[in-house]
Amino acid sequence: MTPQSPTAQQWLGQFSSRARTALRASMLAPVLAGALLIPQAWLLAKIVQAIVVDGLPWTGQLFSILMVAALLLLRAAISAFGERRAQKVSEQLKQGLRSELFARLFRSTVPRLRASNSGELSTSLITQIEALDGFVTRYIPCMAAAALVPLALVLAVLPVDGIVSLILLLSTPLIPLFMALVGWGAEAASREQQQTTLRLSGFFADRLRGIFTLSLMGRGQDELQRVELASQELRTRTMKVLRIAFLSSAVLEFFAALGVAGIAVYIGLGYLGYLGESFSGISLQQGLFCLLLAPEAYQPLRQLAANYHDRAAARAAAVEVDRLWAKLGQDLIPAAPTSADHEAVFPNLPVLVLRHLHLPQLGGQGTLLEVPGLQLYIDQSYAVLGASGSGKTSLLESLIGLRPLSQGEILLRNSDTAGRLLTRHDGVVLMSQQAFLAMGTIADGLHLAAPQASDEQLWQALEQACAAEFVRALPDGLQTALGEGGFGLSGGQIQRLALARLFLTDPHVVLLDEPSSRLDAATRDRVMRNILRFCQGRCLVVATHDQELAAMCSNQLHIAQGVLTA
Template sequence: MVRAARARPRRRGMTPAAEAAAERLPPAQTAWMRALAGQIRRPLGFAIGLPLLSGLLLLPQAWALARALQMIVMDRLPLADALPLIGLAATLVLMRAALVWMAEYAGQHAAESVKRSVRLALFRRLLSAGVLWSRARASGELADALTARVETLDGYFARYLPAMASAAILPLVFCVVLFGFDWIAALVLVLTVPAIPLFMALVGWGAEAAGRRHAAALARLSGLFADRVRGLTTLKLHGRAQAEADRVARASDEVRERTMSVLKIAFLSSAVLEFFAALGVAGLAVYFGLTLLGMLELRASVLTLEAALFCLLMAPEVYLPMRQLAAHYHDRANARAAVAEIASLFDGLPKVAETSDGMAPSASAPTSTEFSIHALRMPVPGRGAIRLQSPALIARGEWIALTGASGSGKSTLLETLAGLRPYEGDARFAGRSLCEWPAATLRRHVLLIPQRPWLAPGSIADNLRLACADADDAALQRAIAAAGLADMIARLSRGLDTPLAQRGQGVSGGQAQRIALARMFLSDAPVLLLDEPTAHLDDASRDRVLAEIAAFARGRTLVVATHDPVVAAIAGRQWTIDADGEVRP
């Protein structure tokens, strides 16, 4: 069945300003972004500090050029006398170019570190939440969050944060220096420069709201497209291909409209900011021109060509940090929209805490494999709940057969014991609540083989080595022989190297389950949870595989759900789930 992407309700009857205010980033998400920045202090410090140094070097560069022209044009000195100043200006240009390159490199390094840590944290969230959590969400949206949404953080850390620091410091420093050359020029810049951040703040609310709407539309399109492609065969068989194609087309049109809305705001803000910058530079040019021609007398002293050229050379640079900040302001809006989208999709933002290898530290191994259960209630959507009211214990090495009618909840109980389902009540593994165990630790000690096991795209050998990555060919052969797969593998032209498509396409359901059993024979998990392990086998094959399971499970805890009394007979105890969902140990 193809899952539909989650549709988010649109706010109706709200003005753009009200909608923008409603969609501002919550404090927790803002703090999460600050925490990310705190993890990359060193490269981010270089990305911020080097452009500041480059901007400060612009002052002696402009002075050297202005002084050289003063010497050549007004003082009538030979060109050779001005060559040292020209050489100084050229050297400073090269130095500034090198500093800008190093700053960009540091910014990209910082952004890549953040994206890597966020993706690892999201992957850990996916693994810890389990397959039931991810199954309830559109896979396209999850893939889009891990790729495109995380990628939008690049511009925020690599470009926006350095631009914000430069815009906060450099214009103020430049205006203070220009005040010593011409106070009127400095006053013009002081009056016009603040208009840029004021307009950016006004536009920023609308840009962030438009960015959020665009991110939501793009996520919906990603979820629709990915799920429809995966379920294309089912859609065609049921005559829904054209209807779903029209639905994807409508989602694409929505993304186009949202994209044009974001671009409209971006171009409008850029045009206004360029207008303010051009107006300020043009005003200074007119002022200095009229003053040098003697048509305007506002200065107490004579205006020199050196001072006028220095101010004119620095005037565009005063606006440049603000213009760069405006250009990258949309990176901020996109990043904040992506963070909000990730928080909505993953039920909150993950904790990003890397160790030396980029993975979260693992918890200590359990000291026992005992399950203790009391007043357990397992909700099943649309079917009420499965209940185990009386205290129950699954001791280490004990074998239990779980029986009941089809649909009674045997699979639900196994998935709960594996830590894959939410539950109410008290369920403990090794003396610790199931929900408190890290997913990675629980997976190493509790092995679940469901009725429809998951097979990854790759060869049969690749799927077997998921249980033991360093298993050699001899170990693989022993495992497939124990699972009753030897004859089937021998008939395949490529043997264990036979490729499997998505979800194990290429083998039957019974063969997929036996591949999962072979994978079990390669594992060292002390707890085995098997769901109908012999359902697809004839009596002879069932007896042979059952004997292998019994031999492998010796000394391990085994819980097997089955309808077959022969399979149930191998267990020492039997739990039954009645028609009301009550588990009776």
């Protein structure tokens, strides 16, 4: 856990407290089902007493038999209701936690996201949160039953025979005591196993992403051996957790069996007359009542022990989820206000105002880029020129709210002439140099920019991006399936598809990062003319090394010695 974060147990308590009221039903159900064991055992013992000892016909006990059957059905219904309720609450809690983590993920800054391993992120969001399920659905209800049901059964037996009650009272605490001792080792083993799972997920995802490069470099077999070694480590950690679970269950079963056997021996010796006057002389009904309740007094504790690994797994998962929560909580971008969509922009006023900007280096040490002051206007295009690594991409990312500032502010001008601080999704769109196309059809990739766009609008956007010709030549046109990252297309084709998404948006400010890096000169000129036409009534900022592209823009900005100047 982070120094400022709660302990794993406190974190789990806060997690479950989100649905405390809804959880009460799932906690009360096993307690109520356990309490109903008392009349059920008494009626069952009464039936045996009447038939075996008193010699009465079983037909005379029909009412008692029906009552026992009714209690069995009632207990089963209560248990089923509690389980369904716990499952529903667990799903709601997991969904809420995932939604909050996704919200933080989408509000995290670009450096924070680039420093994160996608495999570990996906495992934390899916597997680690799923590990909390057993804590809510099984451990919490069992904990309530283990705390109350044995005590209720001990009190029920006390008026019948004090010795049996004393045996139960002395033996039942041994199980929680041993559980606490085992729990320390189980939690540590679970944490090691989950950390190994995280590392393997990130390792495997990285190798899948770079499998083509590994094959070209002849490293495929070496990496296969490393994956095998990592898998063996995960298997070893998992088996260690299972060994602890099976060993603890065996020892707990021994204690429970010992307690039940002790009660059975005591009652049996008493009936045989070996205990003399020390035996209370209970009837068959009373003795059978005690014997029926004895294993049931241990059952909630045995069930809690069986589900104790859920608590250990949840505590280990809580550490990883809290680590992810704290990691994504750093450098959060403010959420955009709901009134930020399509506000009026006046051409005679700057749409963006940059004041005393300082962009930090990656890691936060030192300043990457300074912008003493800059105003960007509607109907103007700006080319940002500078050496590689000078901060062009970082500047664009800060203009869309993806990168934190160490100093200064960026104001968005709208109908409020005073302006306000820029937030993400504030009518500003960025087309990055590393165009991303998810696995799916070409239409799916374009619909990321405009989910409701028709096929006609998609073709118009492709025409403007000079991509319609090669898309028509594909076997299925817009419905052509692409691999992850646009696998199956050339770099220039991927870039043009990404640029086509621009023409499906309606921003105030357009930011382009090296839009011509993968285009030939003729295609570059055609695409840029279409972009400049599209950006009439908008503000365009282009980061580029291409002097010919920069000459097409109405203004040029230069980065030299870490300072942006007009």
